[in-house]
Amino acid sequence: MTAAGSSTSAATGAGSRRALLVGGALVVILLLVAVLGGGSGGRVTGPPLSSRSQGADGLRGLVLLLESYRARVHDEGSTPAASTTVAVLFEDRLSDRARAELIRWVQDGHTLVVVDPSSPLAAGRVATLRTAVSRGVCDVTDVTAQSLDVHPGTDLDLPAAVRFQVEPGDRSCFGDGSTAFVVAHPVGSGSVVCVGGPQPFVNARLAGADNGALAVGLLAPADGADVAFVEANAPGGGSKSLGDLVPDRVFQGILELVVAFVLYALWRARRLGRPVPEVQQVVIPASGLVRAVGRLRQRSQATDRAAKAIRTDACRLLAQRYGLAPGTPPRVIAELTASRTGLTAEQVMLAIDDRYIPDEAALVALTRQIDTVRQEALSG
DSSP states (O other), X not given: OOHHHHHHHHHHHHHHHHXXXXXXXXXXXXXXXXXXXXXXXXXXXXXXXXXXXXXTTOOHHHHHHHHHTTOEEEEEOSSXXXXXXXXXXXXXXXXXXXXXXXXXXXXXXXXXXXOOTTSTTSOOEEEEEOXXXXXXXXXXXXXXXXXXXXXXXXXXXXXXXXXEEOOTTOEEXXXXXXXEEEEEEEETTEEEEEESOSGGGSTTTTTSTTHHHXXXXXXXXXXTOEEEEEOSSOTTOOOOOHXXXXXXXXXXXXXXXXXXXXXXXXXXXXXXXXXXXXXXXOOOOHHHHHHHHHHHHHHTTOHHHHHHHHHHHHHHHHHHHTTOOTTOOHHHHHHHHXXXXXXXXXXXXXXHSOOOOOSHHHHHHHHHHHHHHHHHHHHO
């Protein structure tokens, strides 16, 4: 095989390896995009029972349903405002002090709907339901000064929920009068309505059976109701940092950029083939440089240029010798040199005068004259 053939084969192999590397990098990036970006498909997801979450266990559908009845829905701290019509507690992560404040708010004539069966504010639980529940006995009236608008044929779609014990003085619905899925008991001038679970209100089941009717009857009994979702922490009292507020898509985008940069850097940094030794620069000594410049000027026949350089150096030497300023005319230098040495001014001018030097013989004669003047000046 010839040298040209070997070079062609090596270049082809290097190109194939580089194309394979680039293709692999693109496949990895596409996989990362598919894994990291394919989660929610553009839907706003969040923690379960979040009023902003569009996931199956979110409450965004409930918010839109209530707003369609001209209700004002907003998140609130442990003590809702006095203008709030109904406060709803989906997850009881309140402290004992926050619960006490919420109970005082209810005693002032407000209504609290507790959807967390494990909350200390809920009624005593009896059993777990795993079937559809019919209206049954329903005497829940005067809840927020309205009747619970459920009809005799109303059913609820409940995959798993809790029944509460109906105590004397309580009102109930979706039960038999002794146990029920919805139980309301008075607290001071207000009332606490206990619901056996959040399942009827989440996005995945809000449209099933008459779950939506129950939600509207409890939370928006009249047009223009003010509904507050009670949060675990009052505004400003949470523990989230600024990093927690950045959407996950931003972190995913940054991660993809970092991975793409690392792959690009690896691709550009890899050297295919064996290391190639690089020729180091040759350091030329000063004397060698002078000889190289002399040979270059000799080949170019620049005798007059060399003569000017030699004369300029001689004038500088004589001016320094006799204390003259730089740039002193050659005639002044020649007369002063003649007065200090045995040479005449004409002999000195012949050496330092600016005249044309046509060839190497004239250049050699000039250098001899300048050497004679230099020796006389240094010894005189």
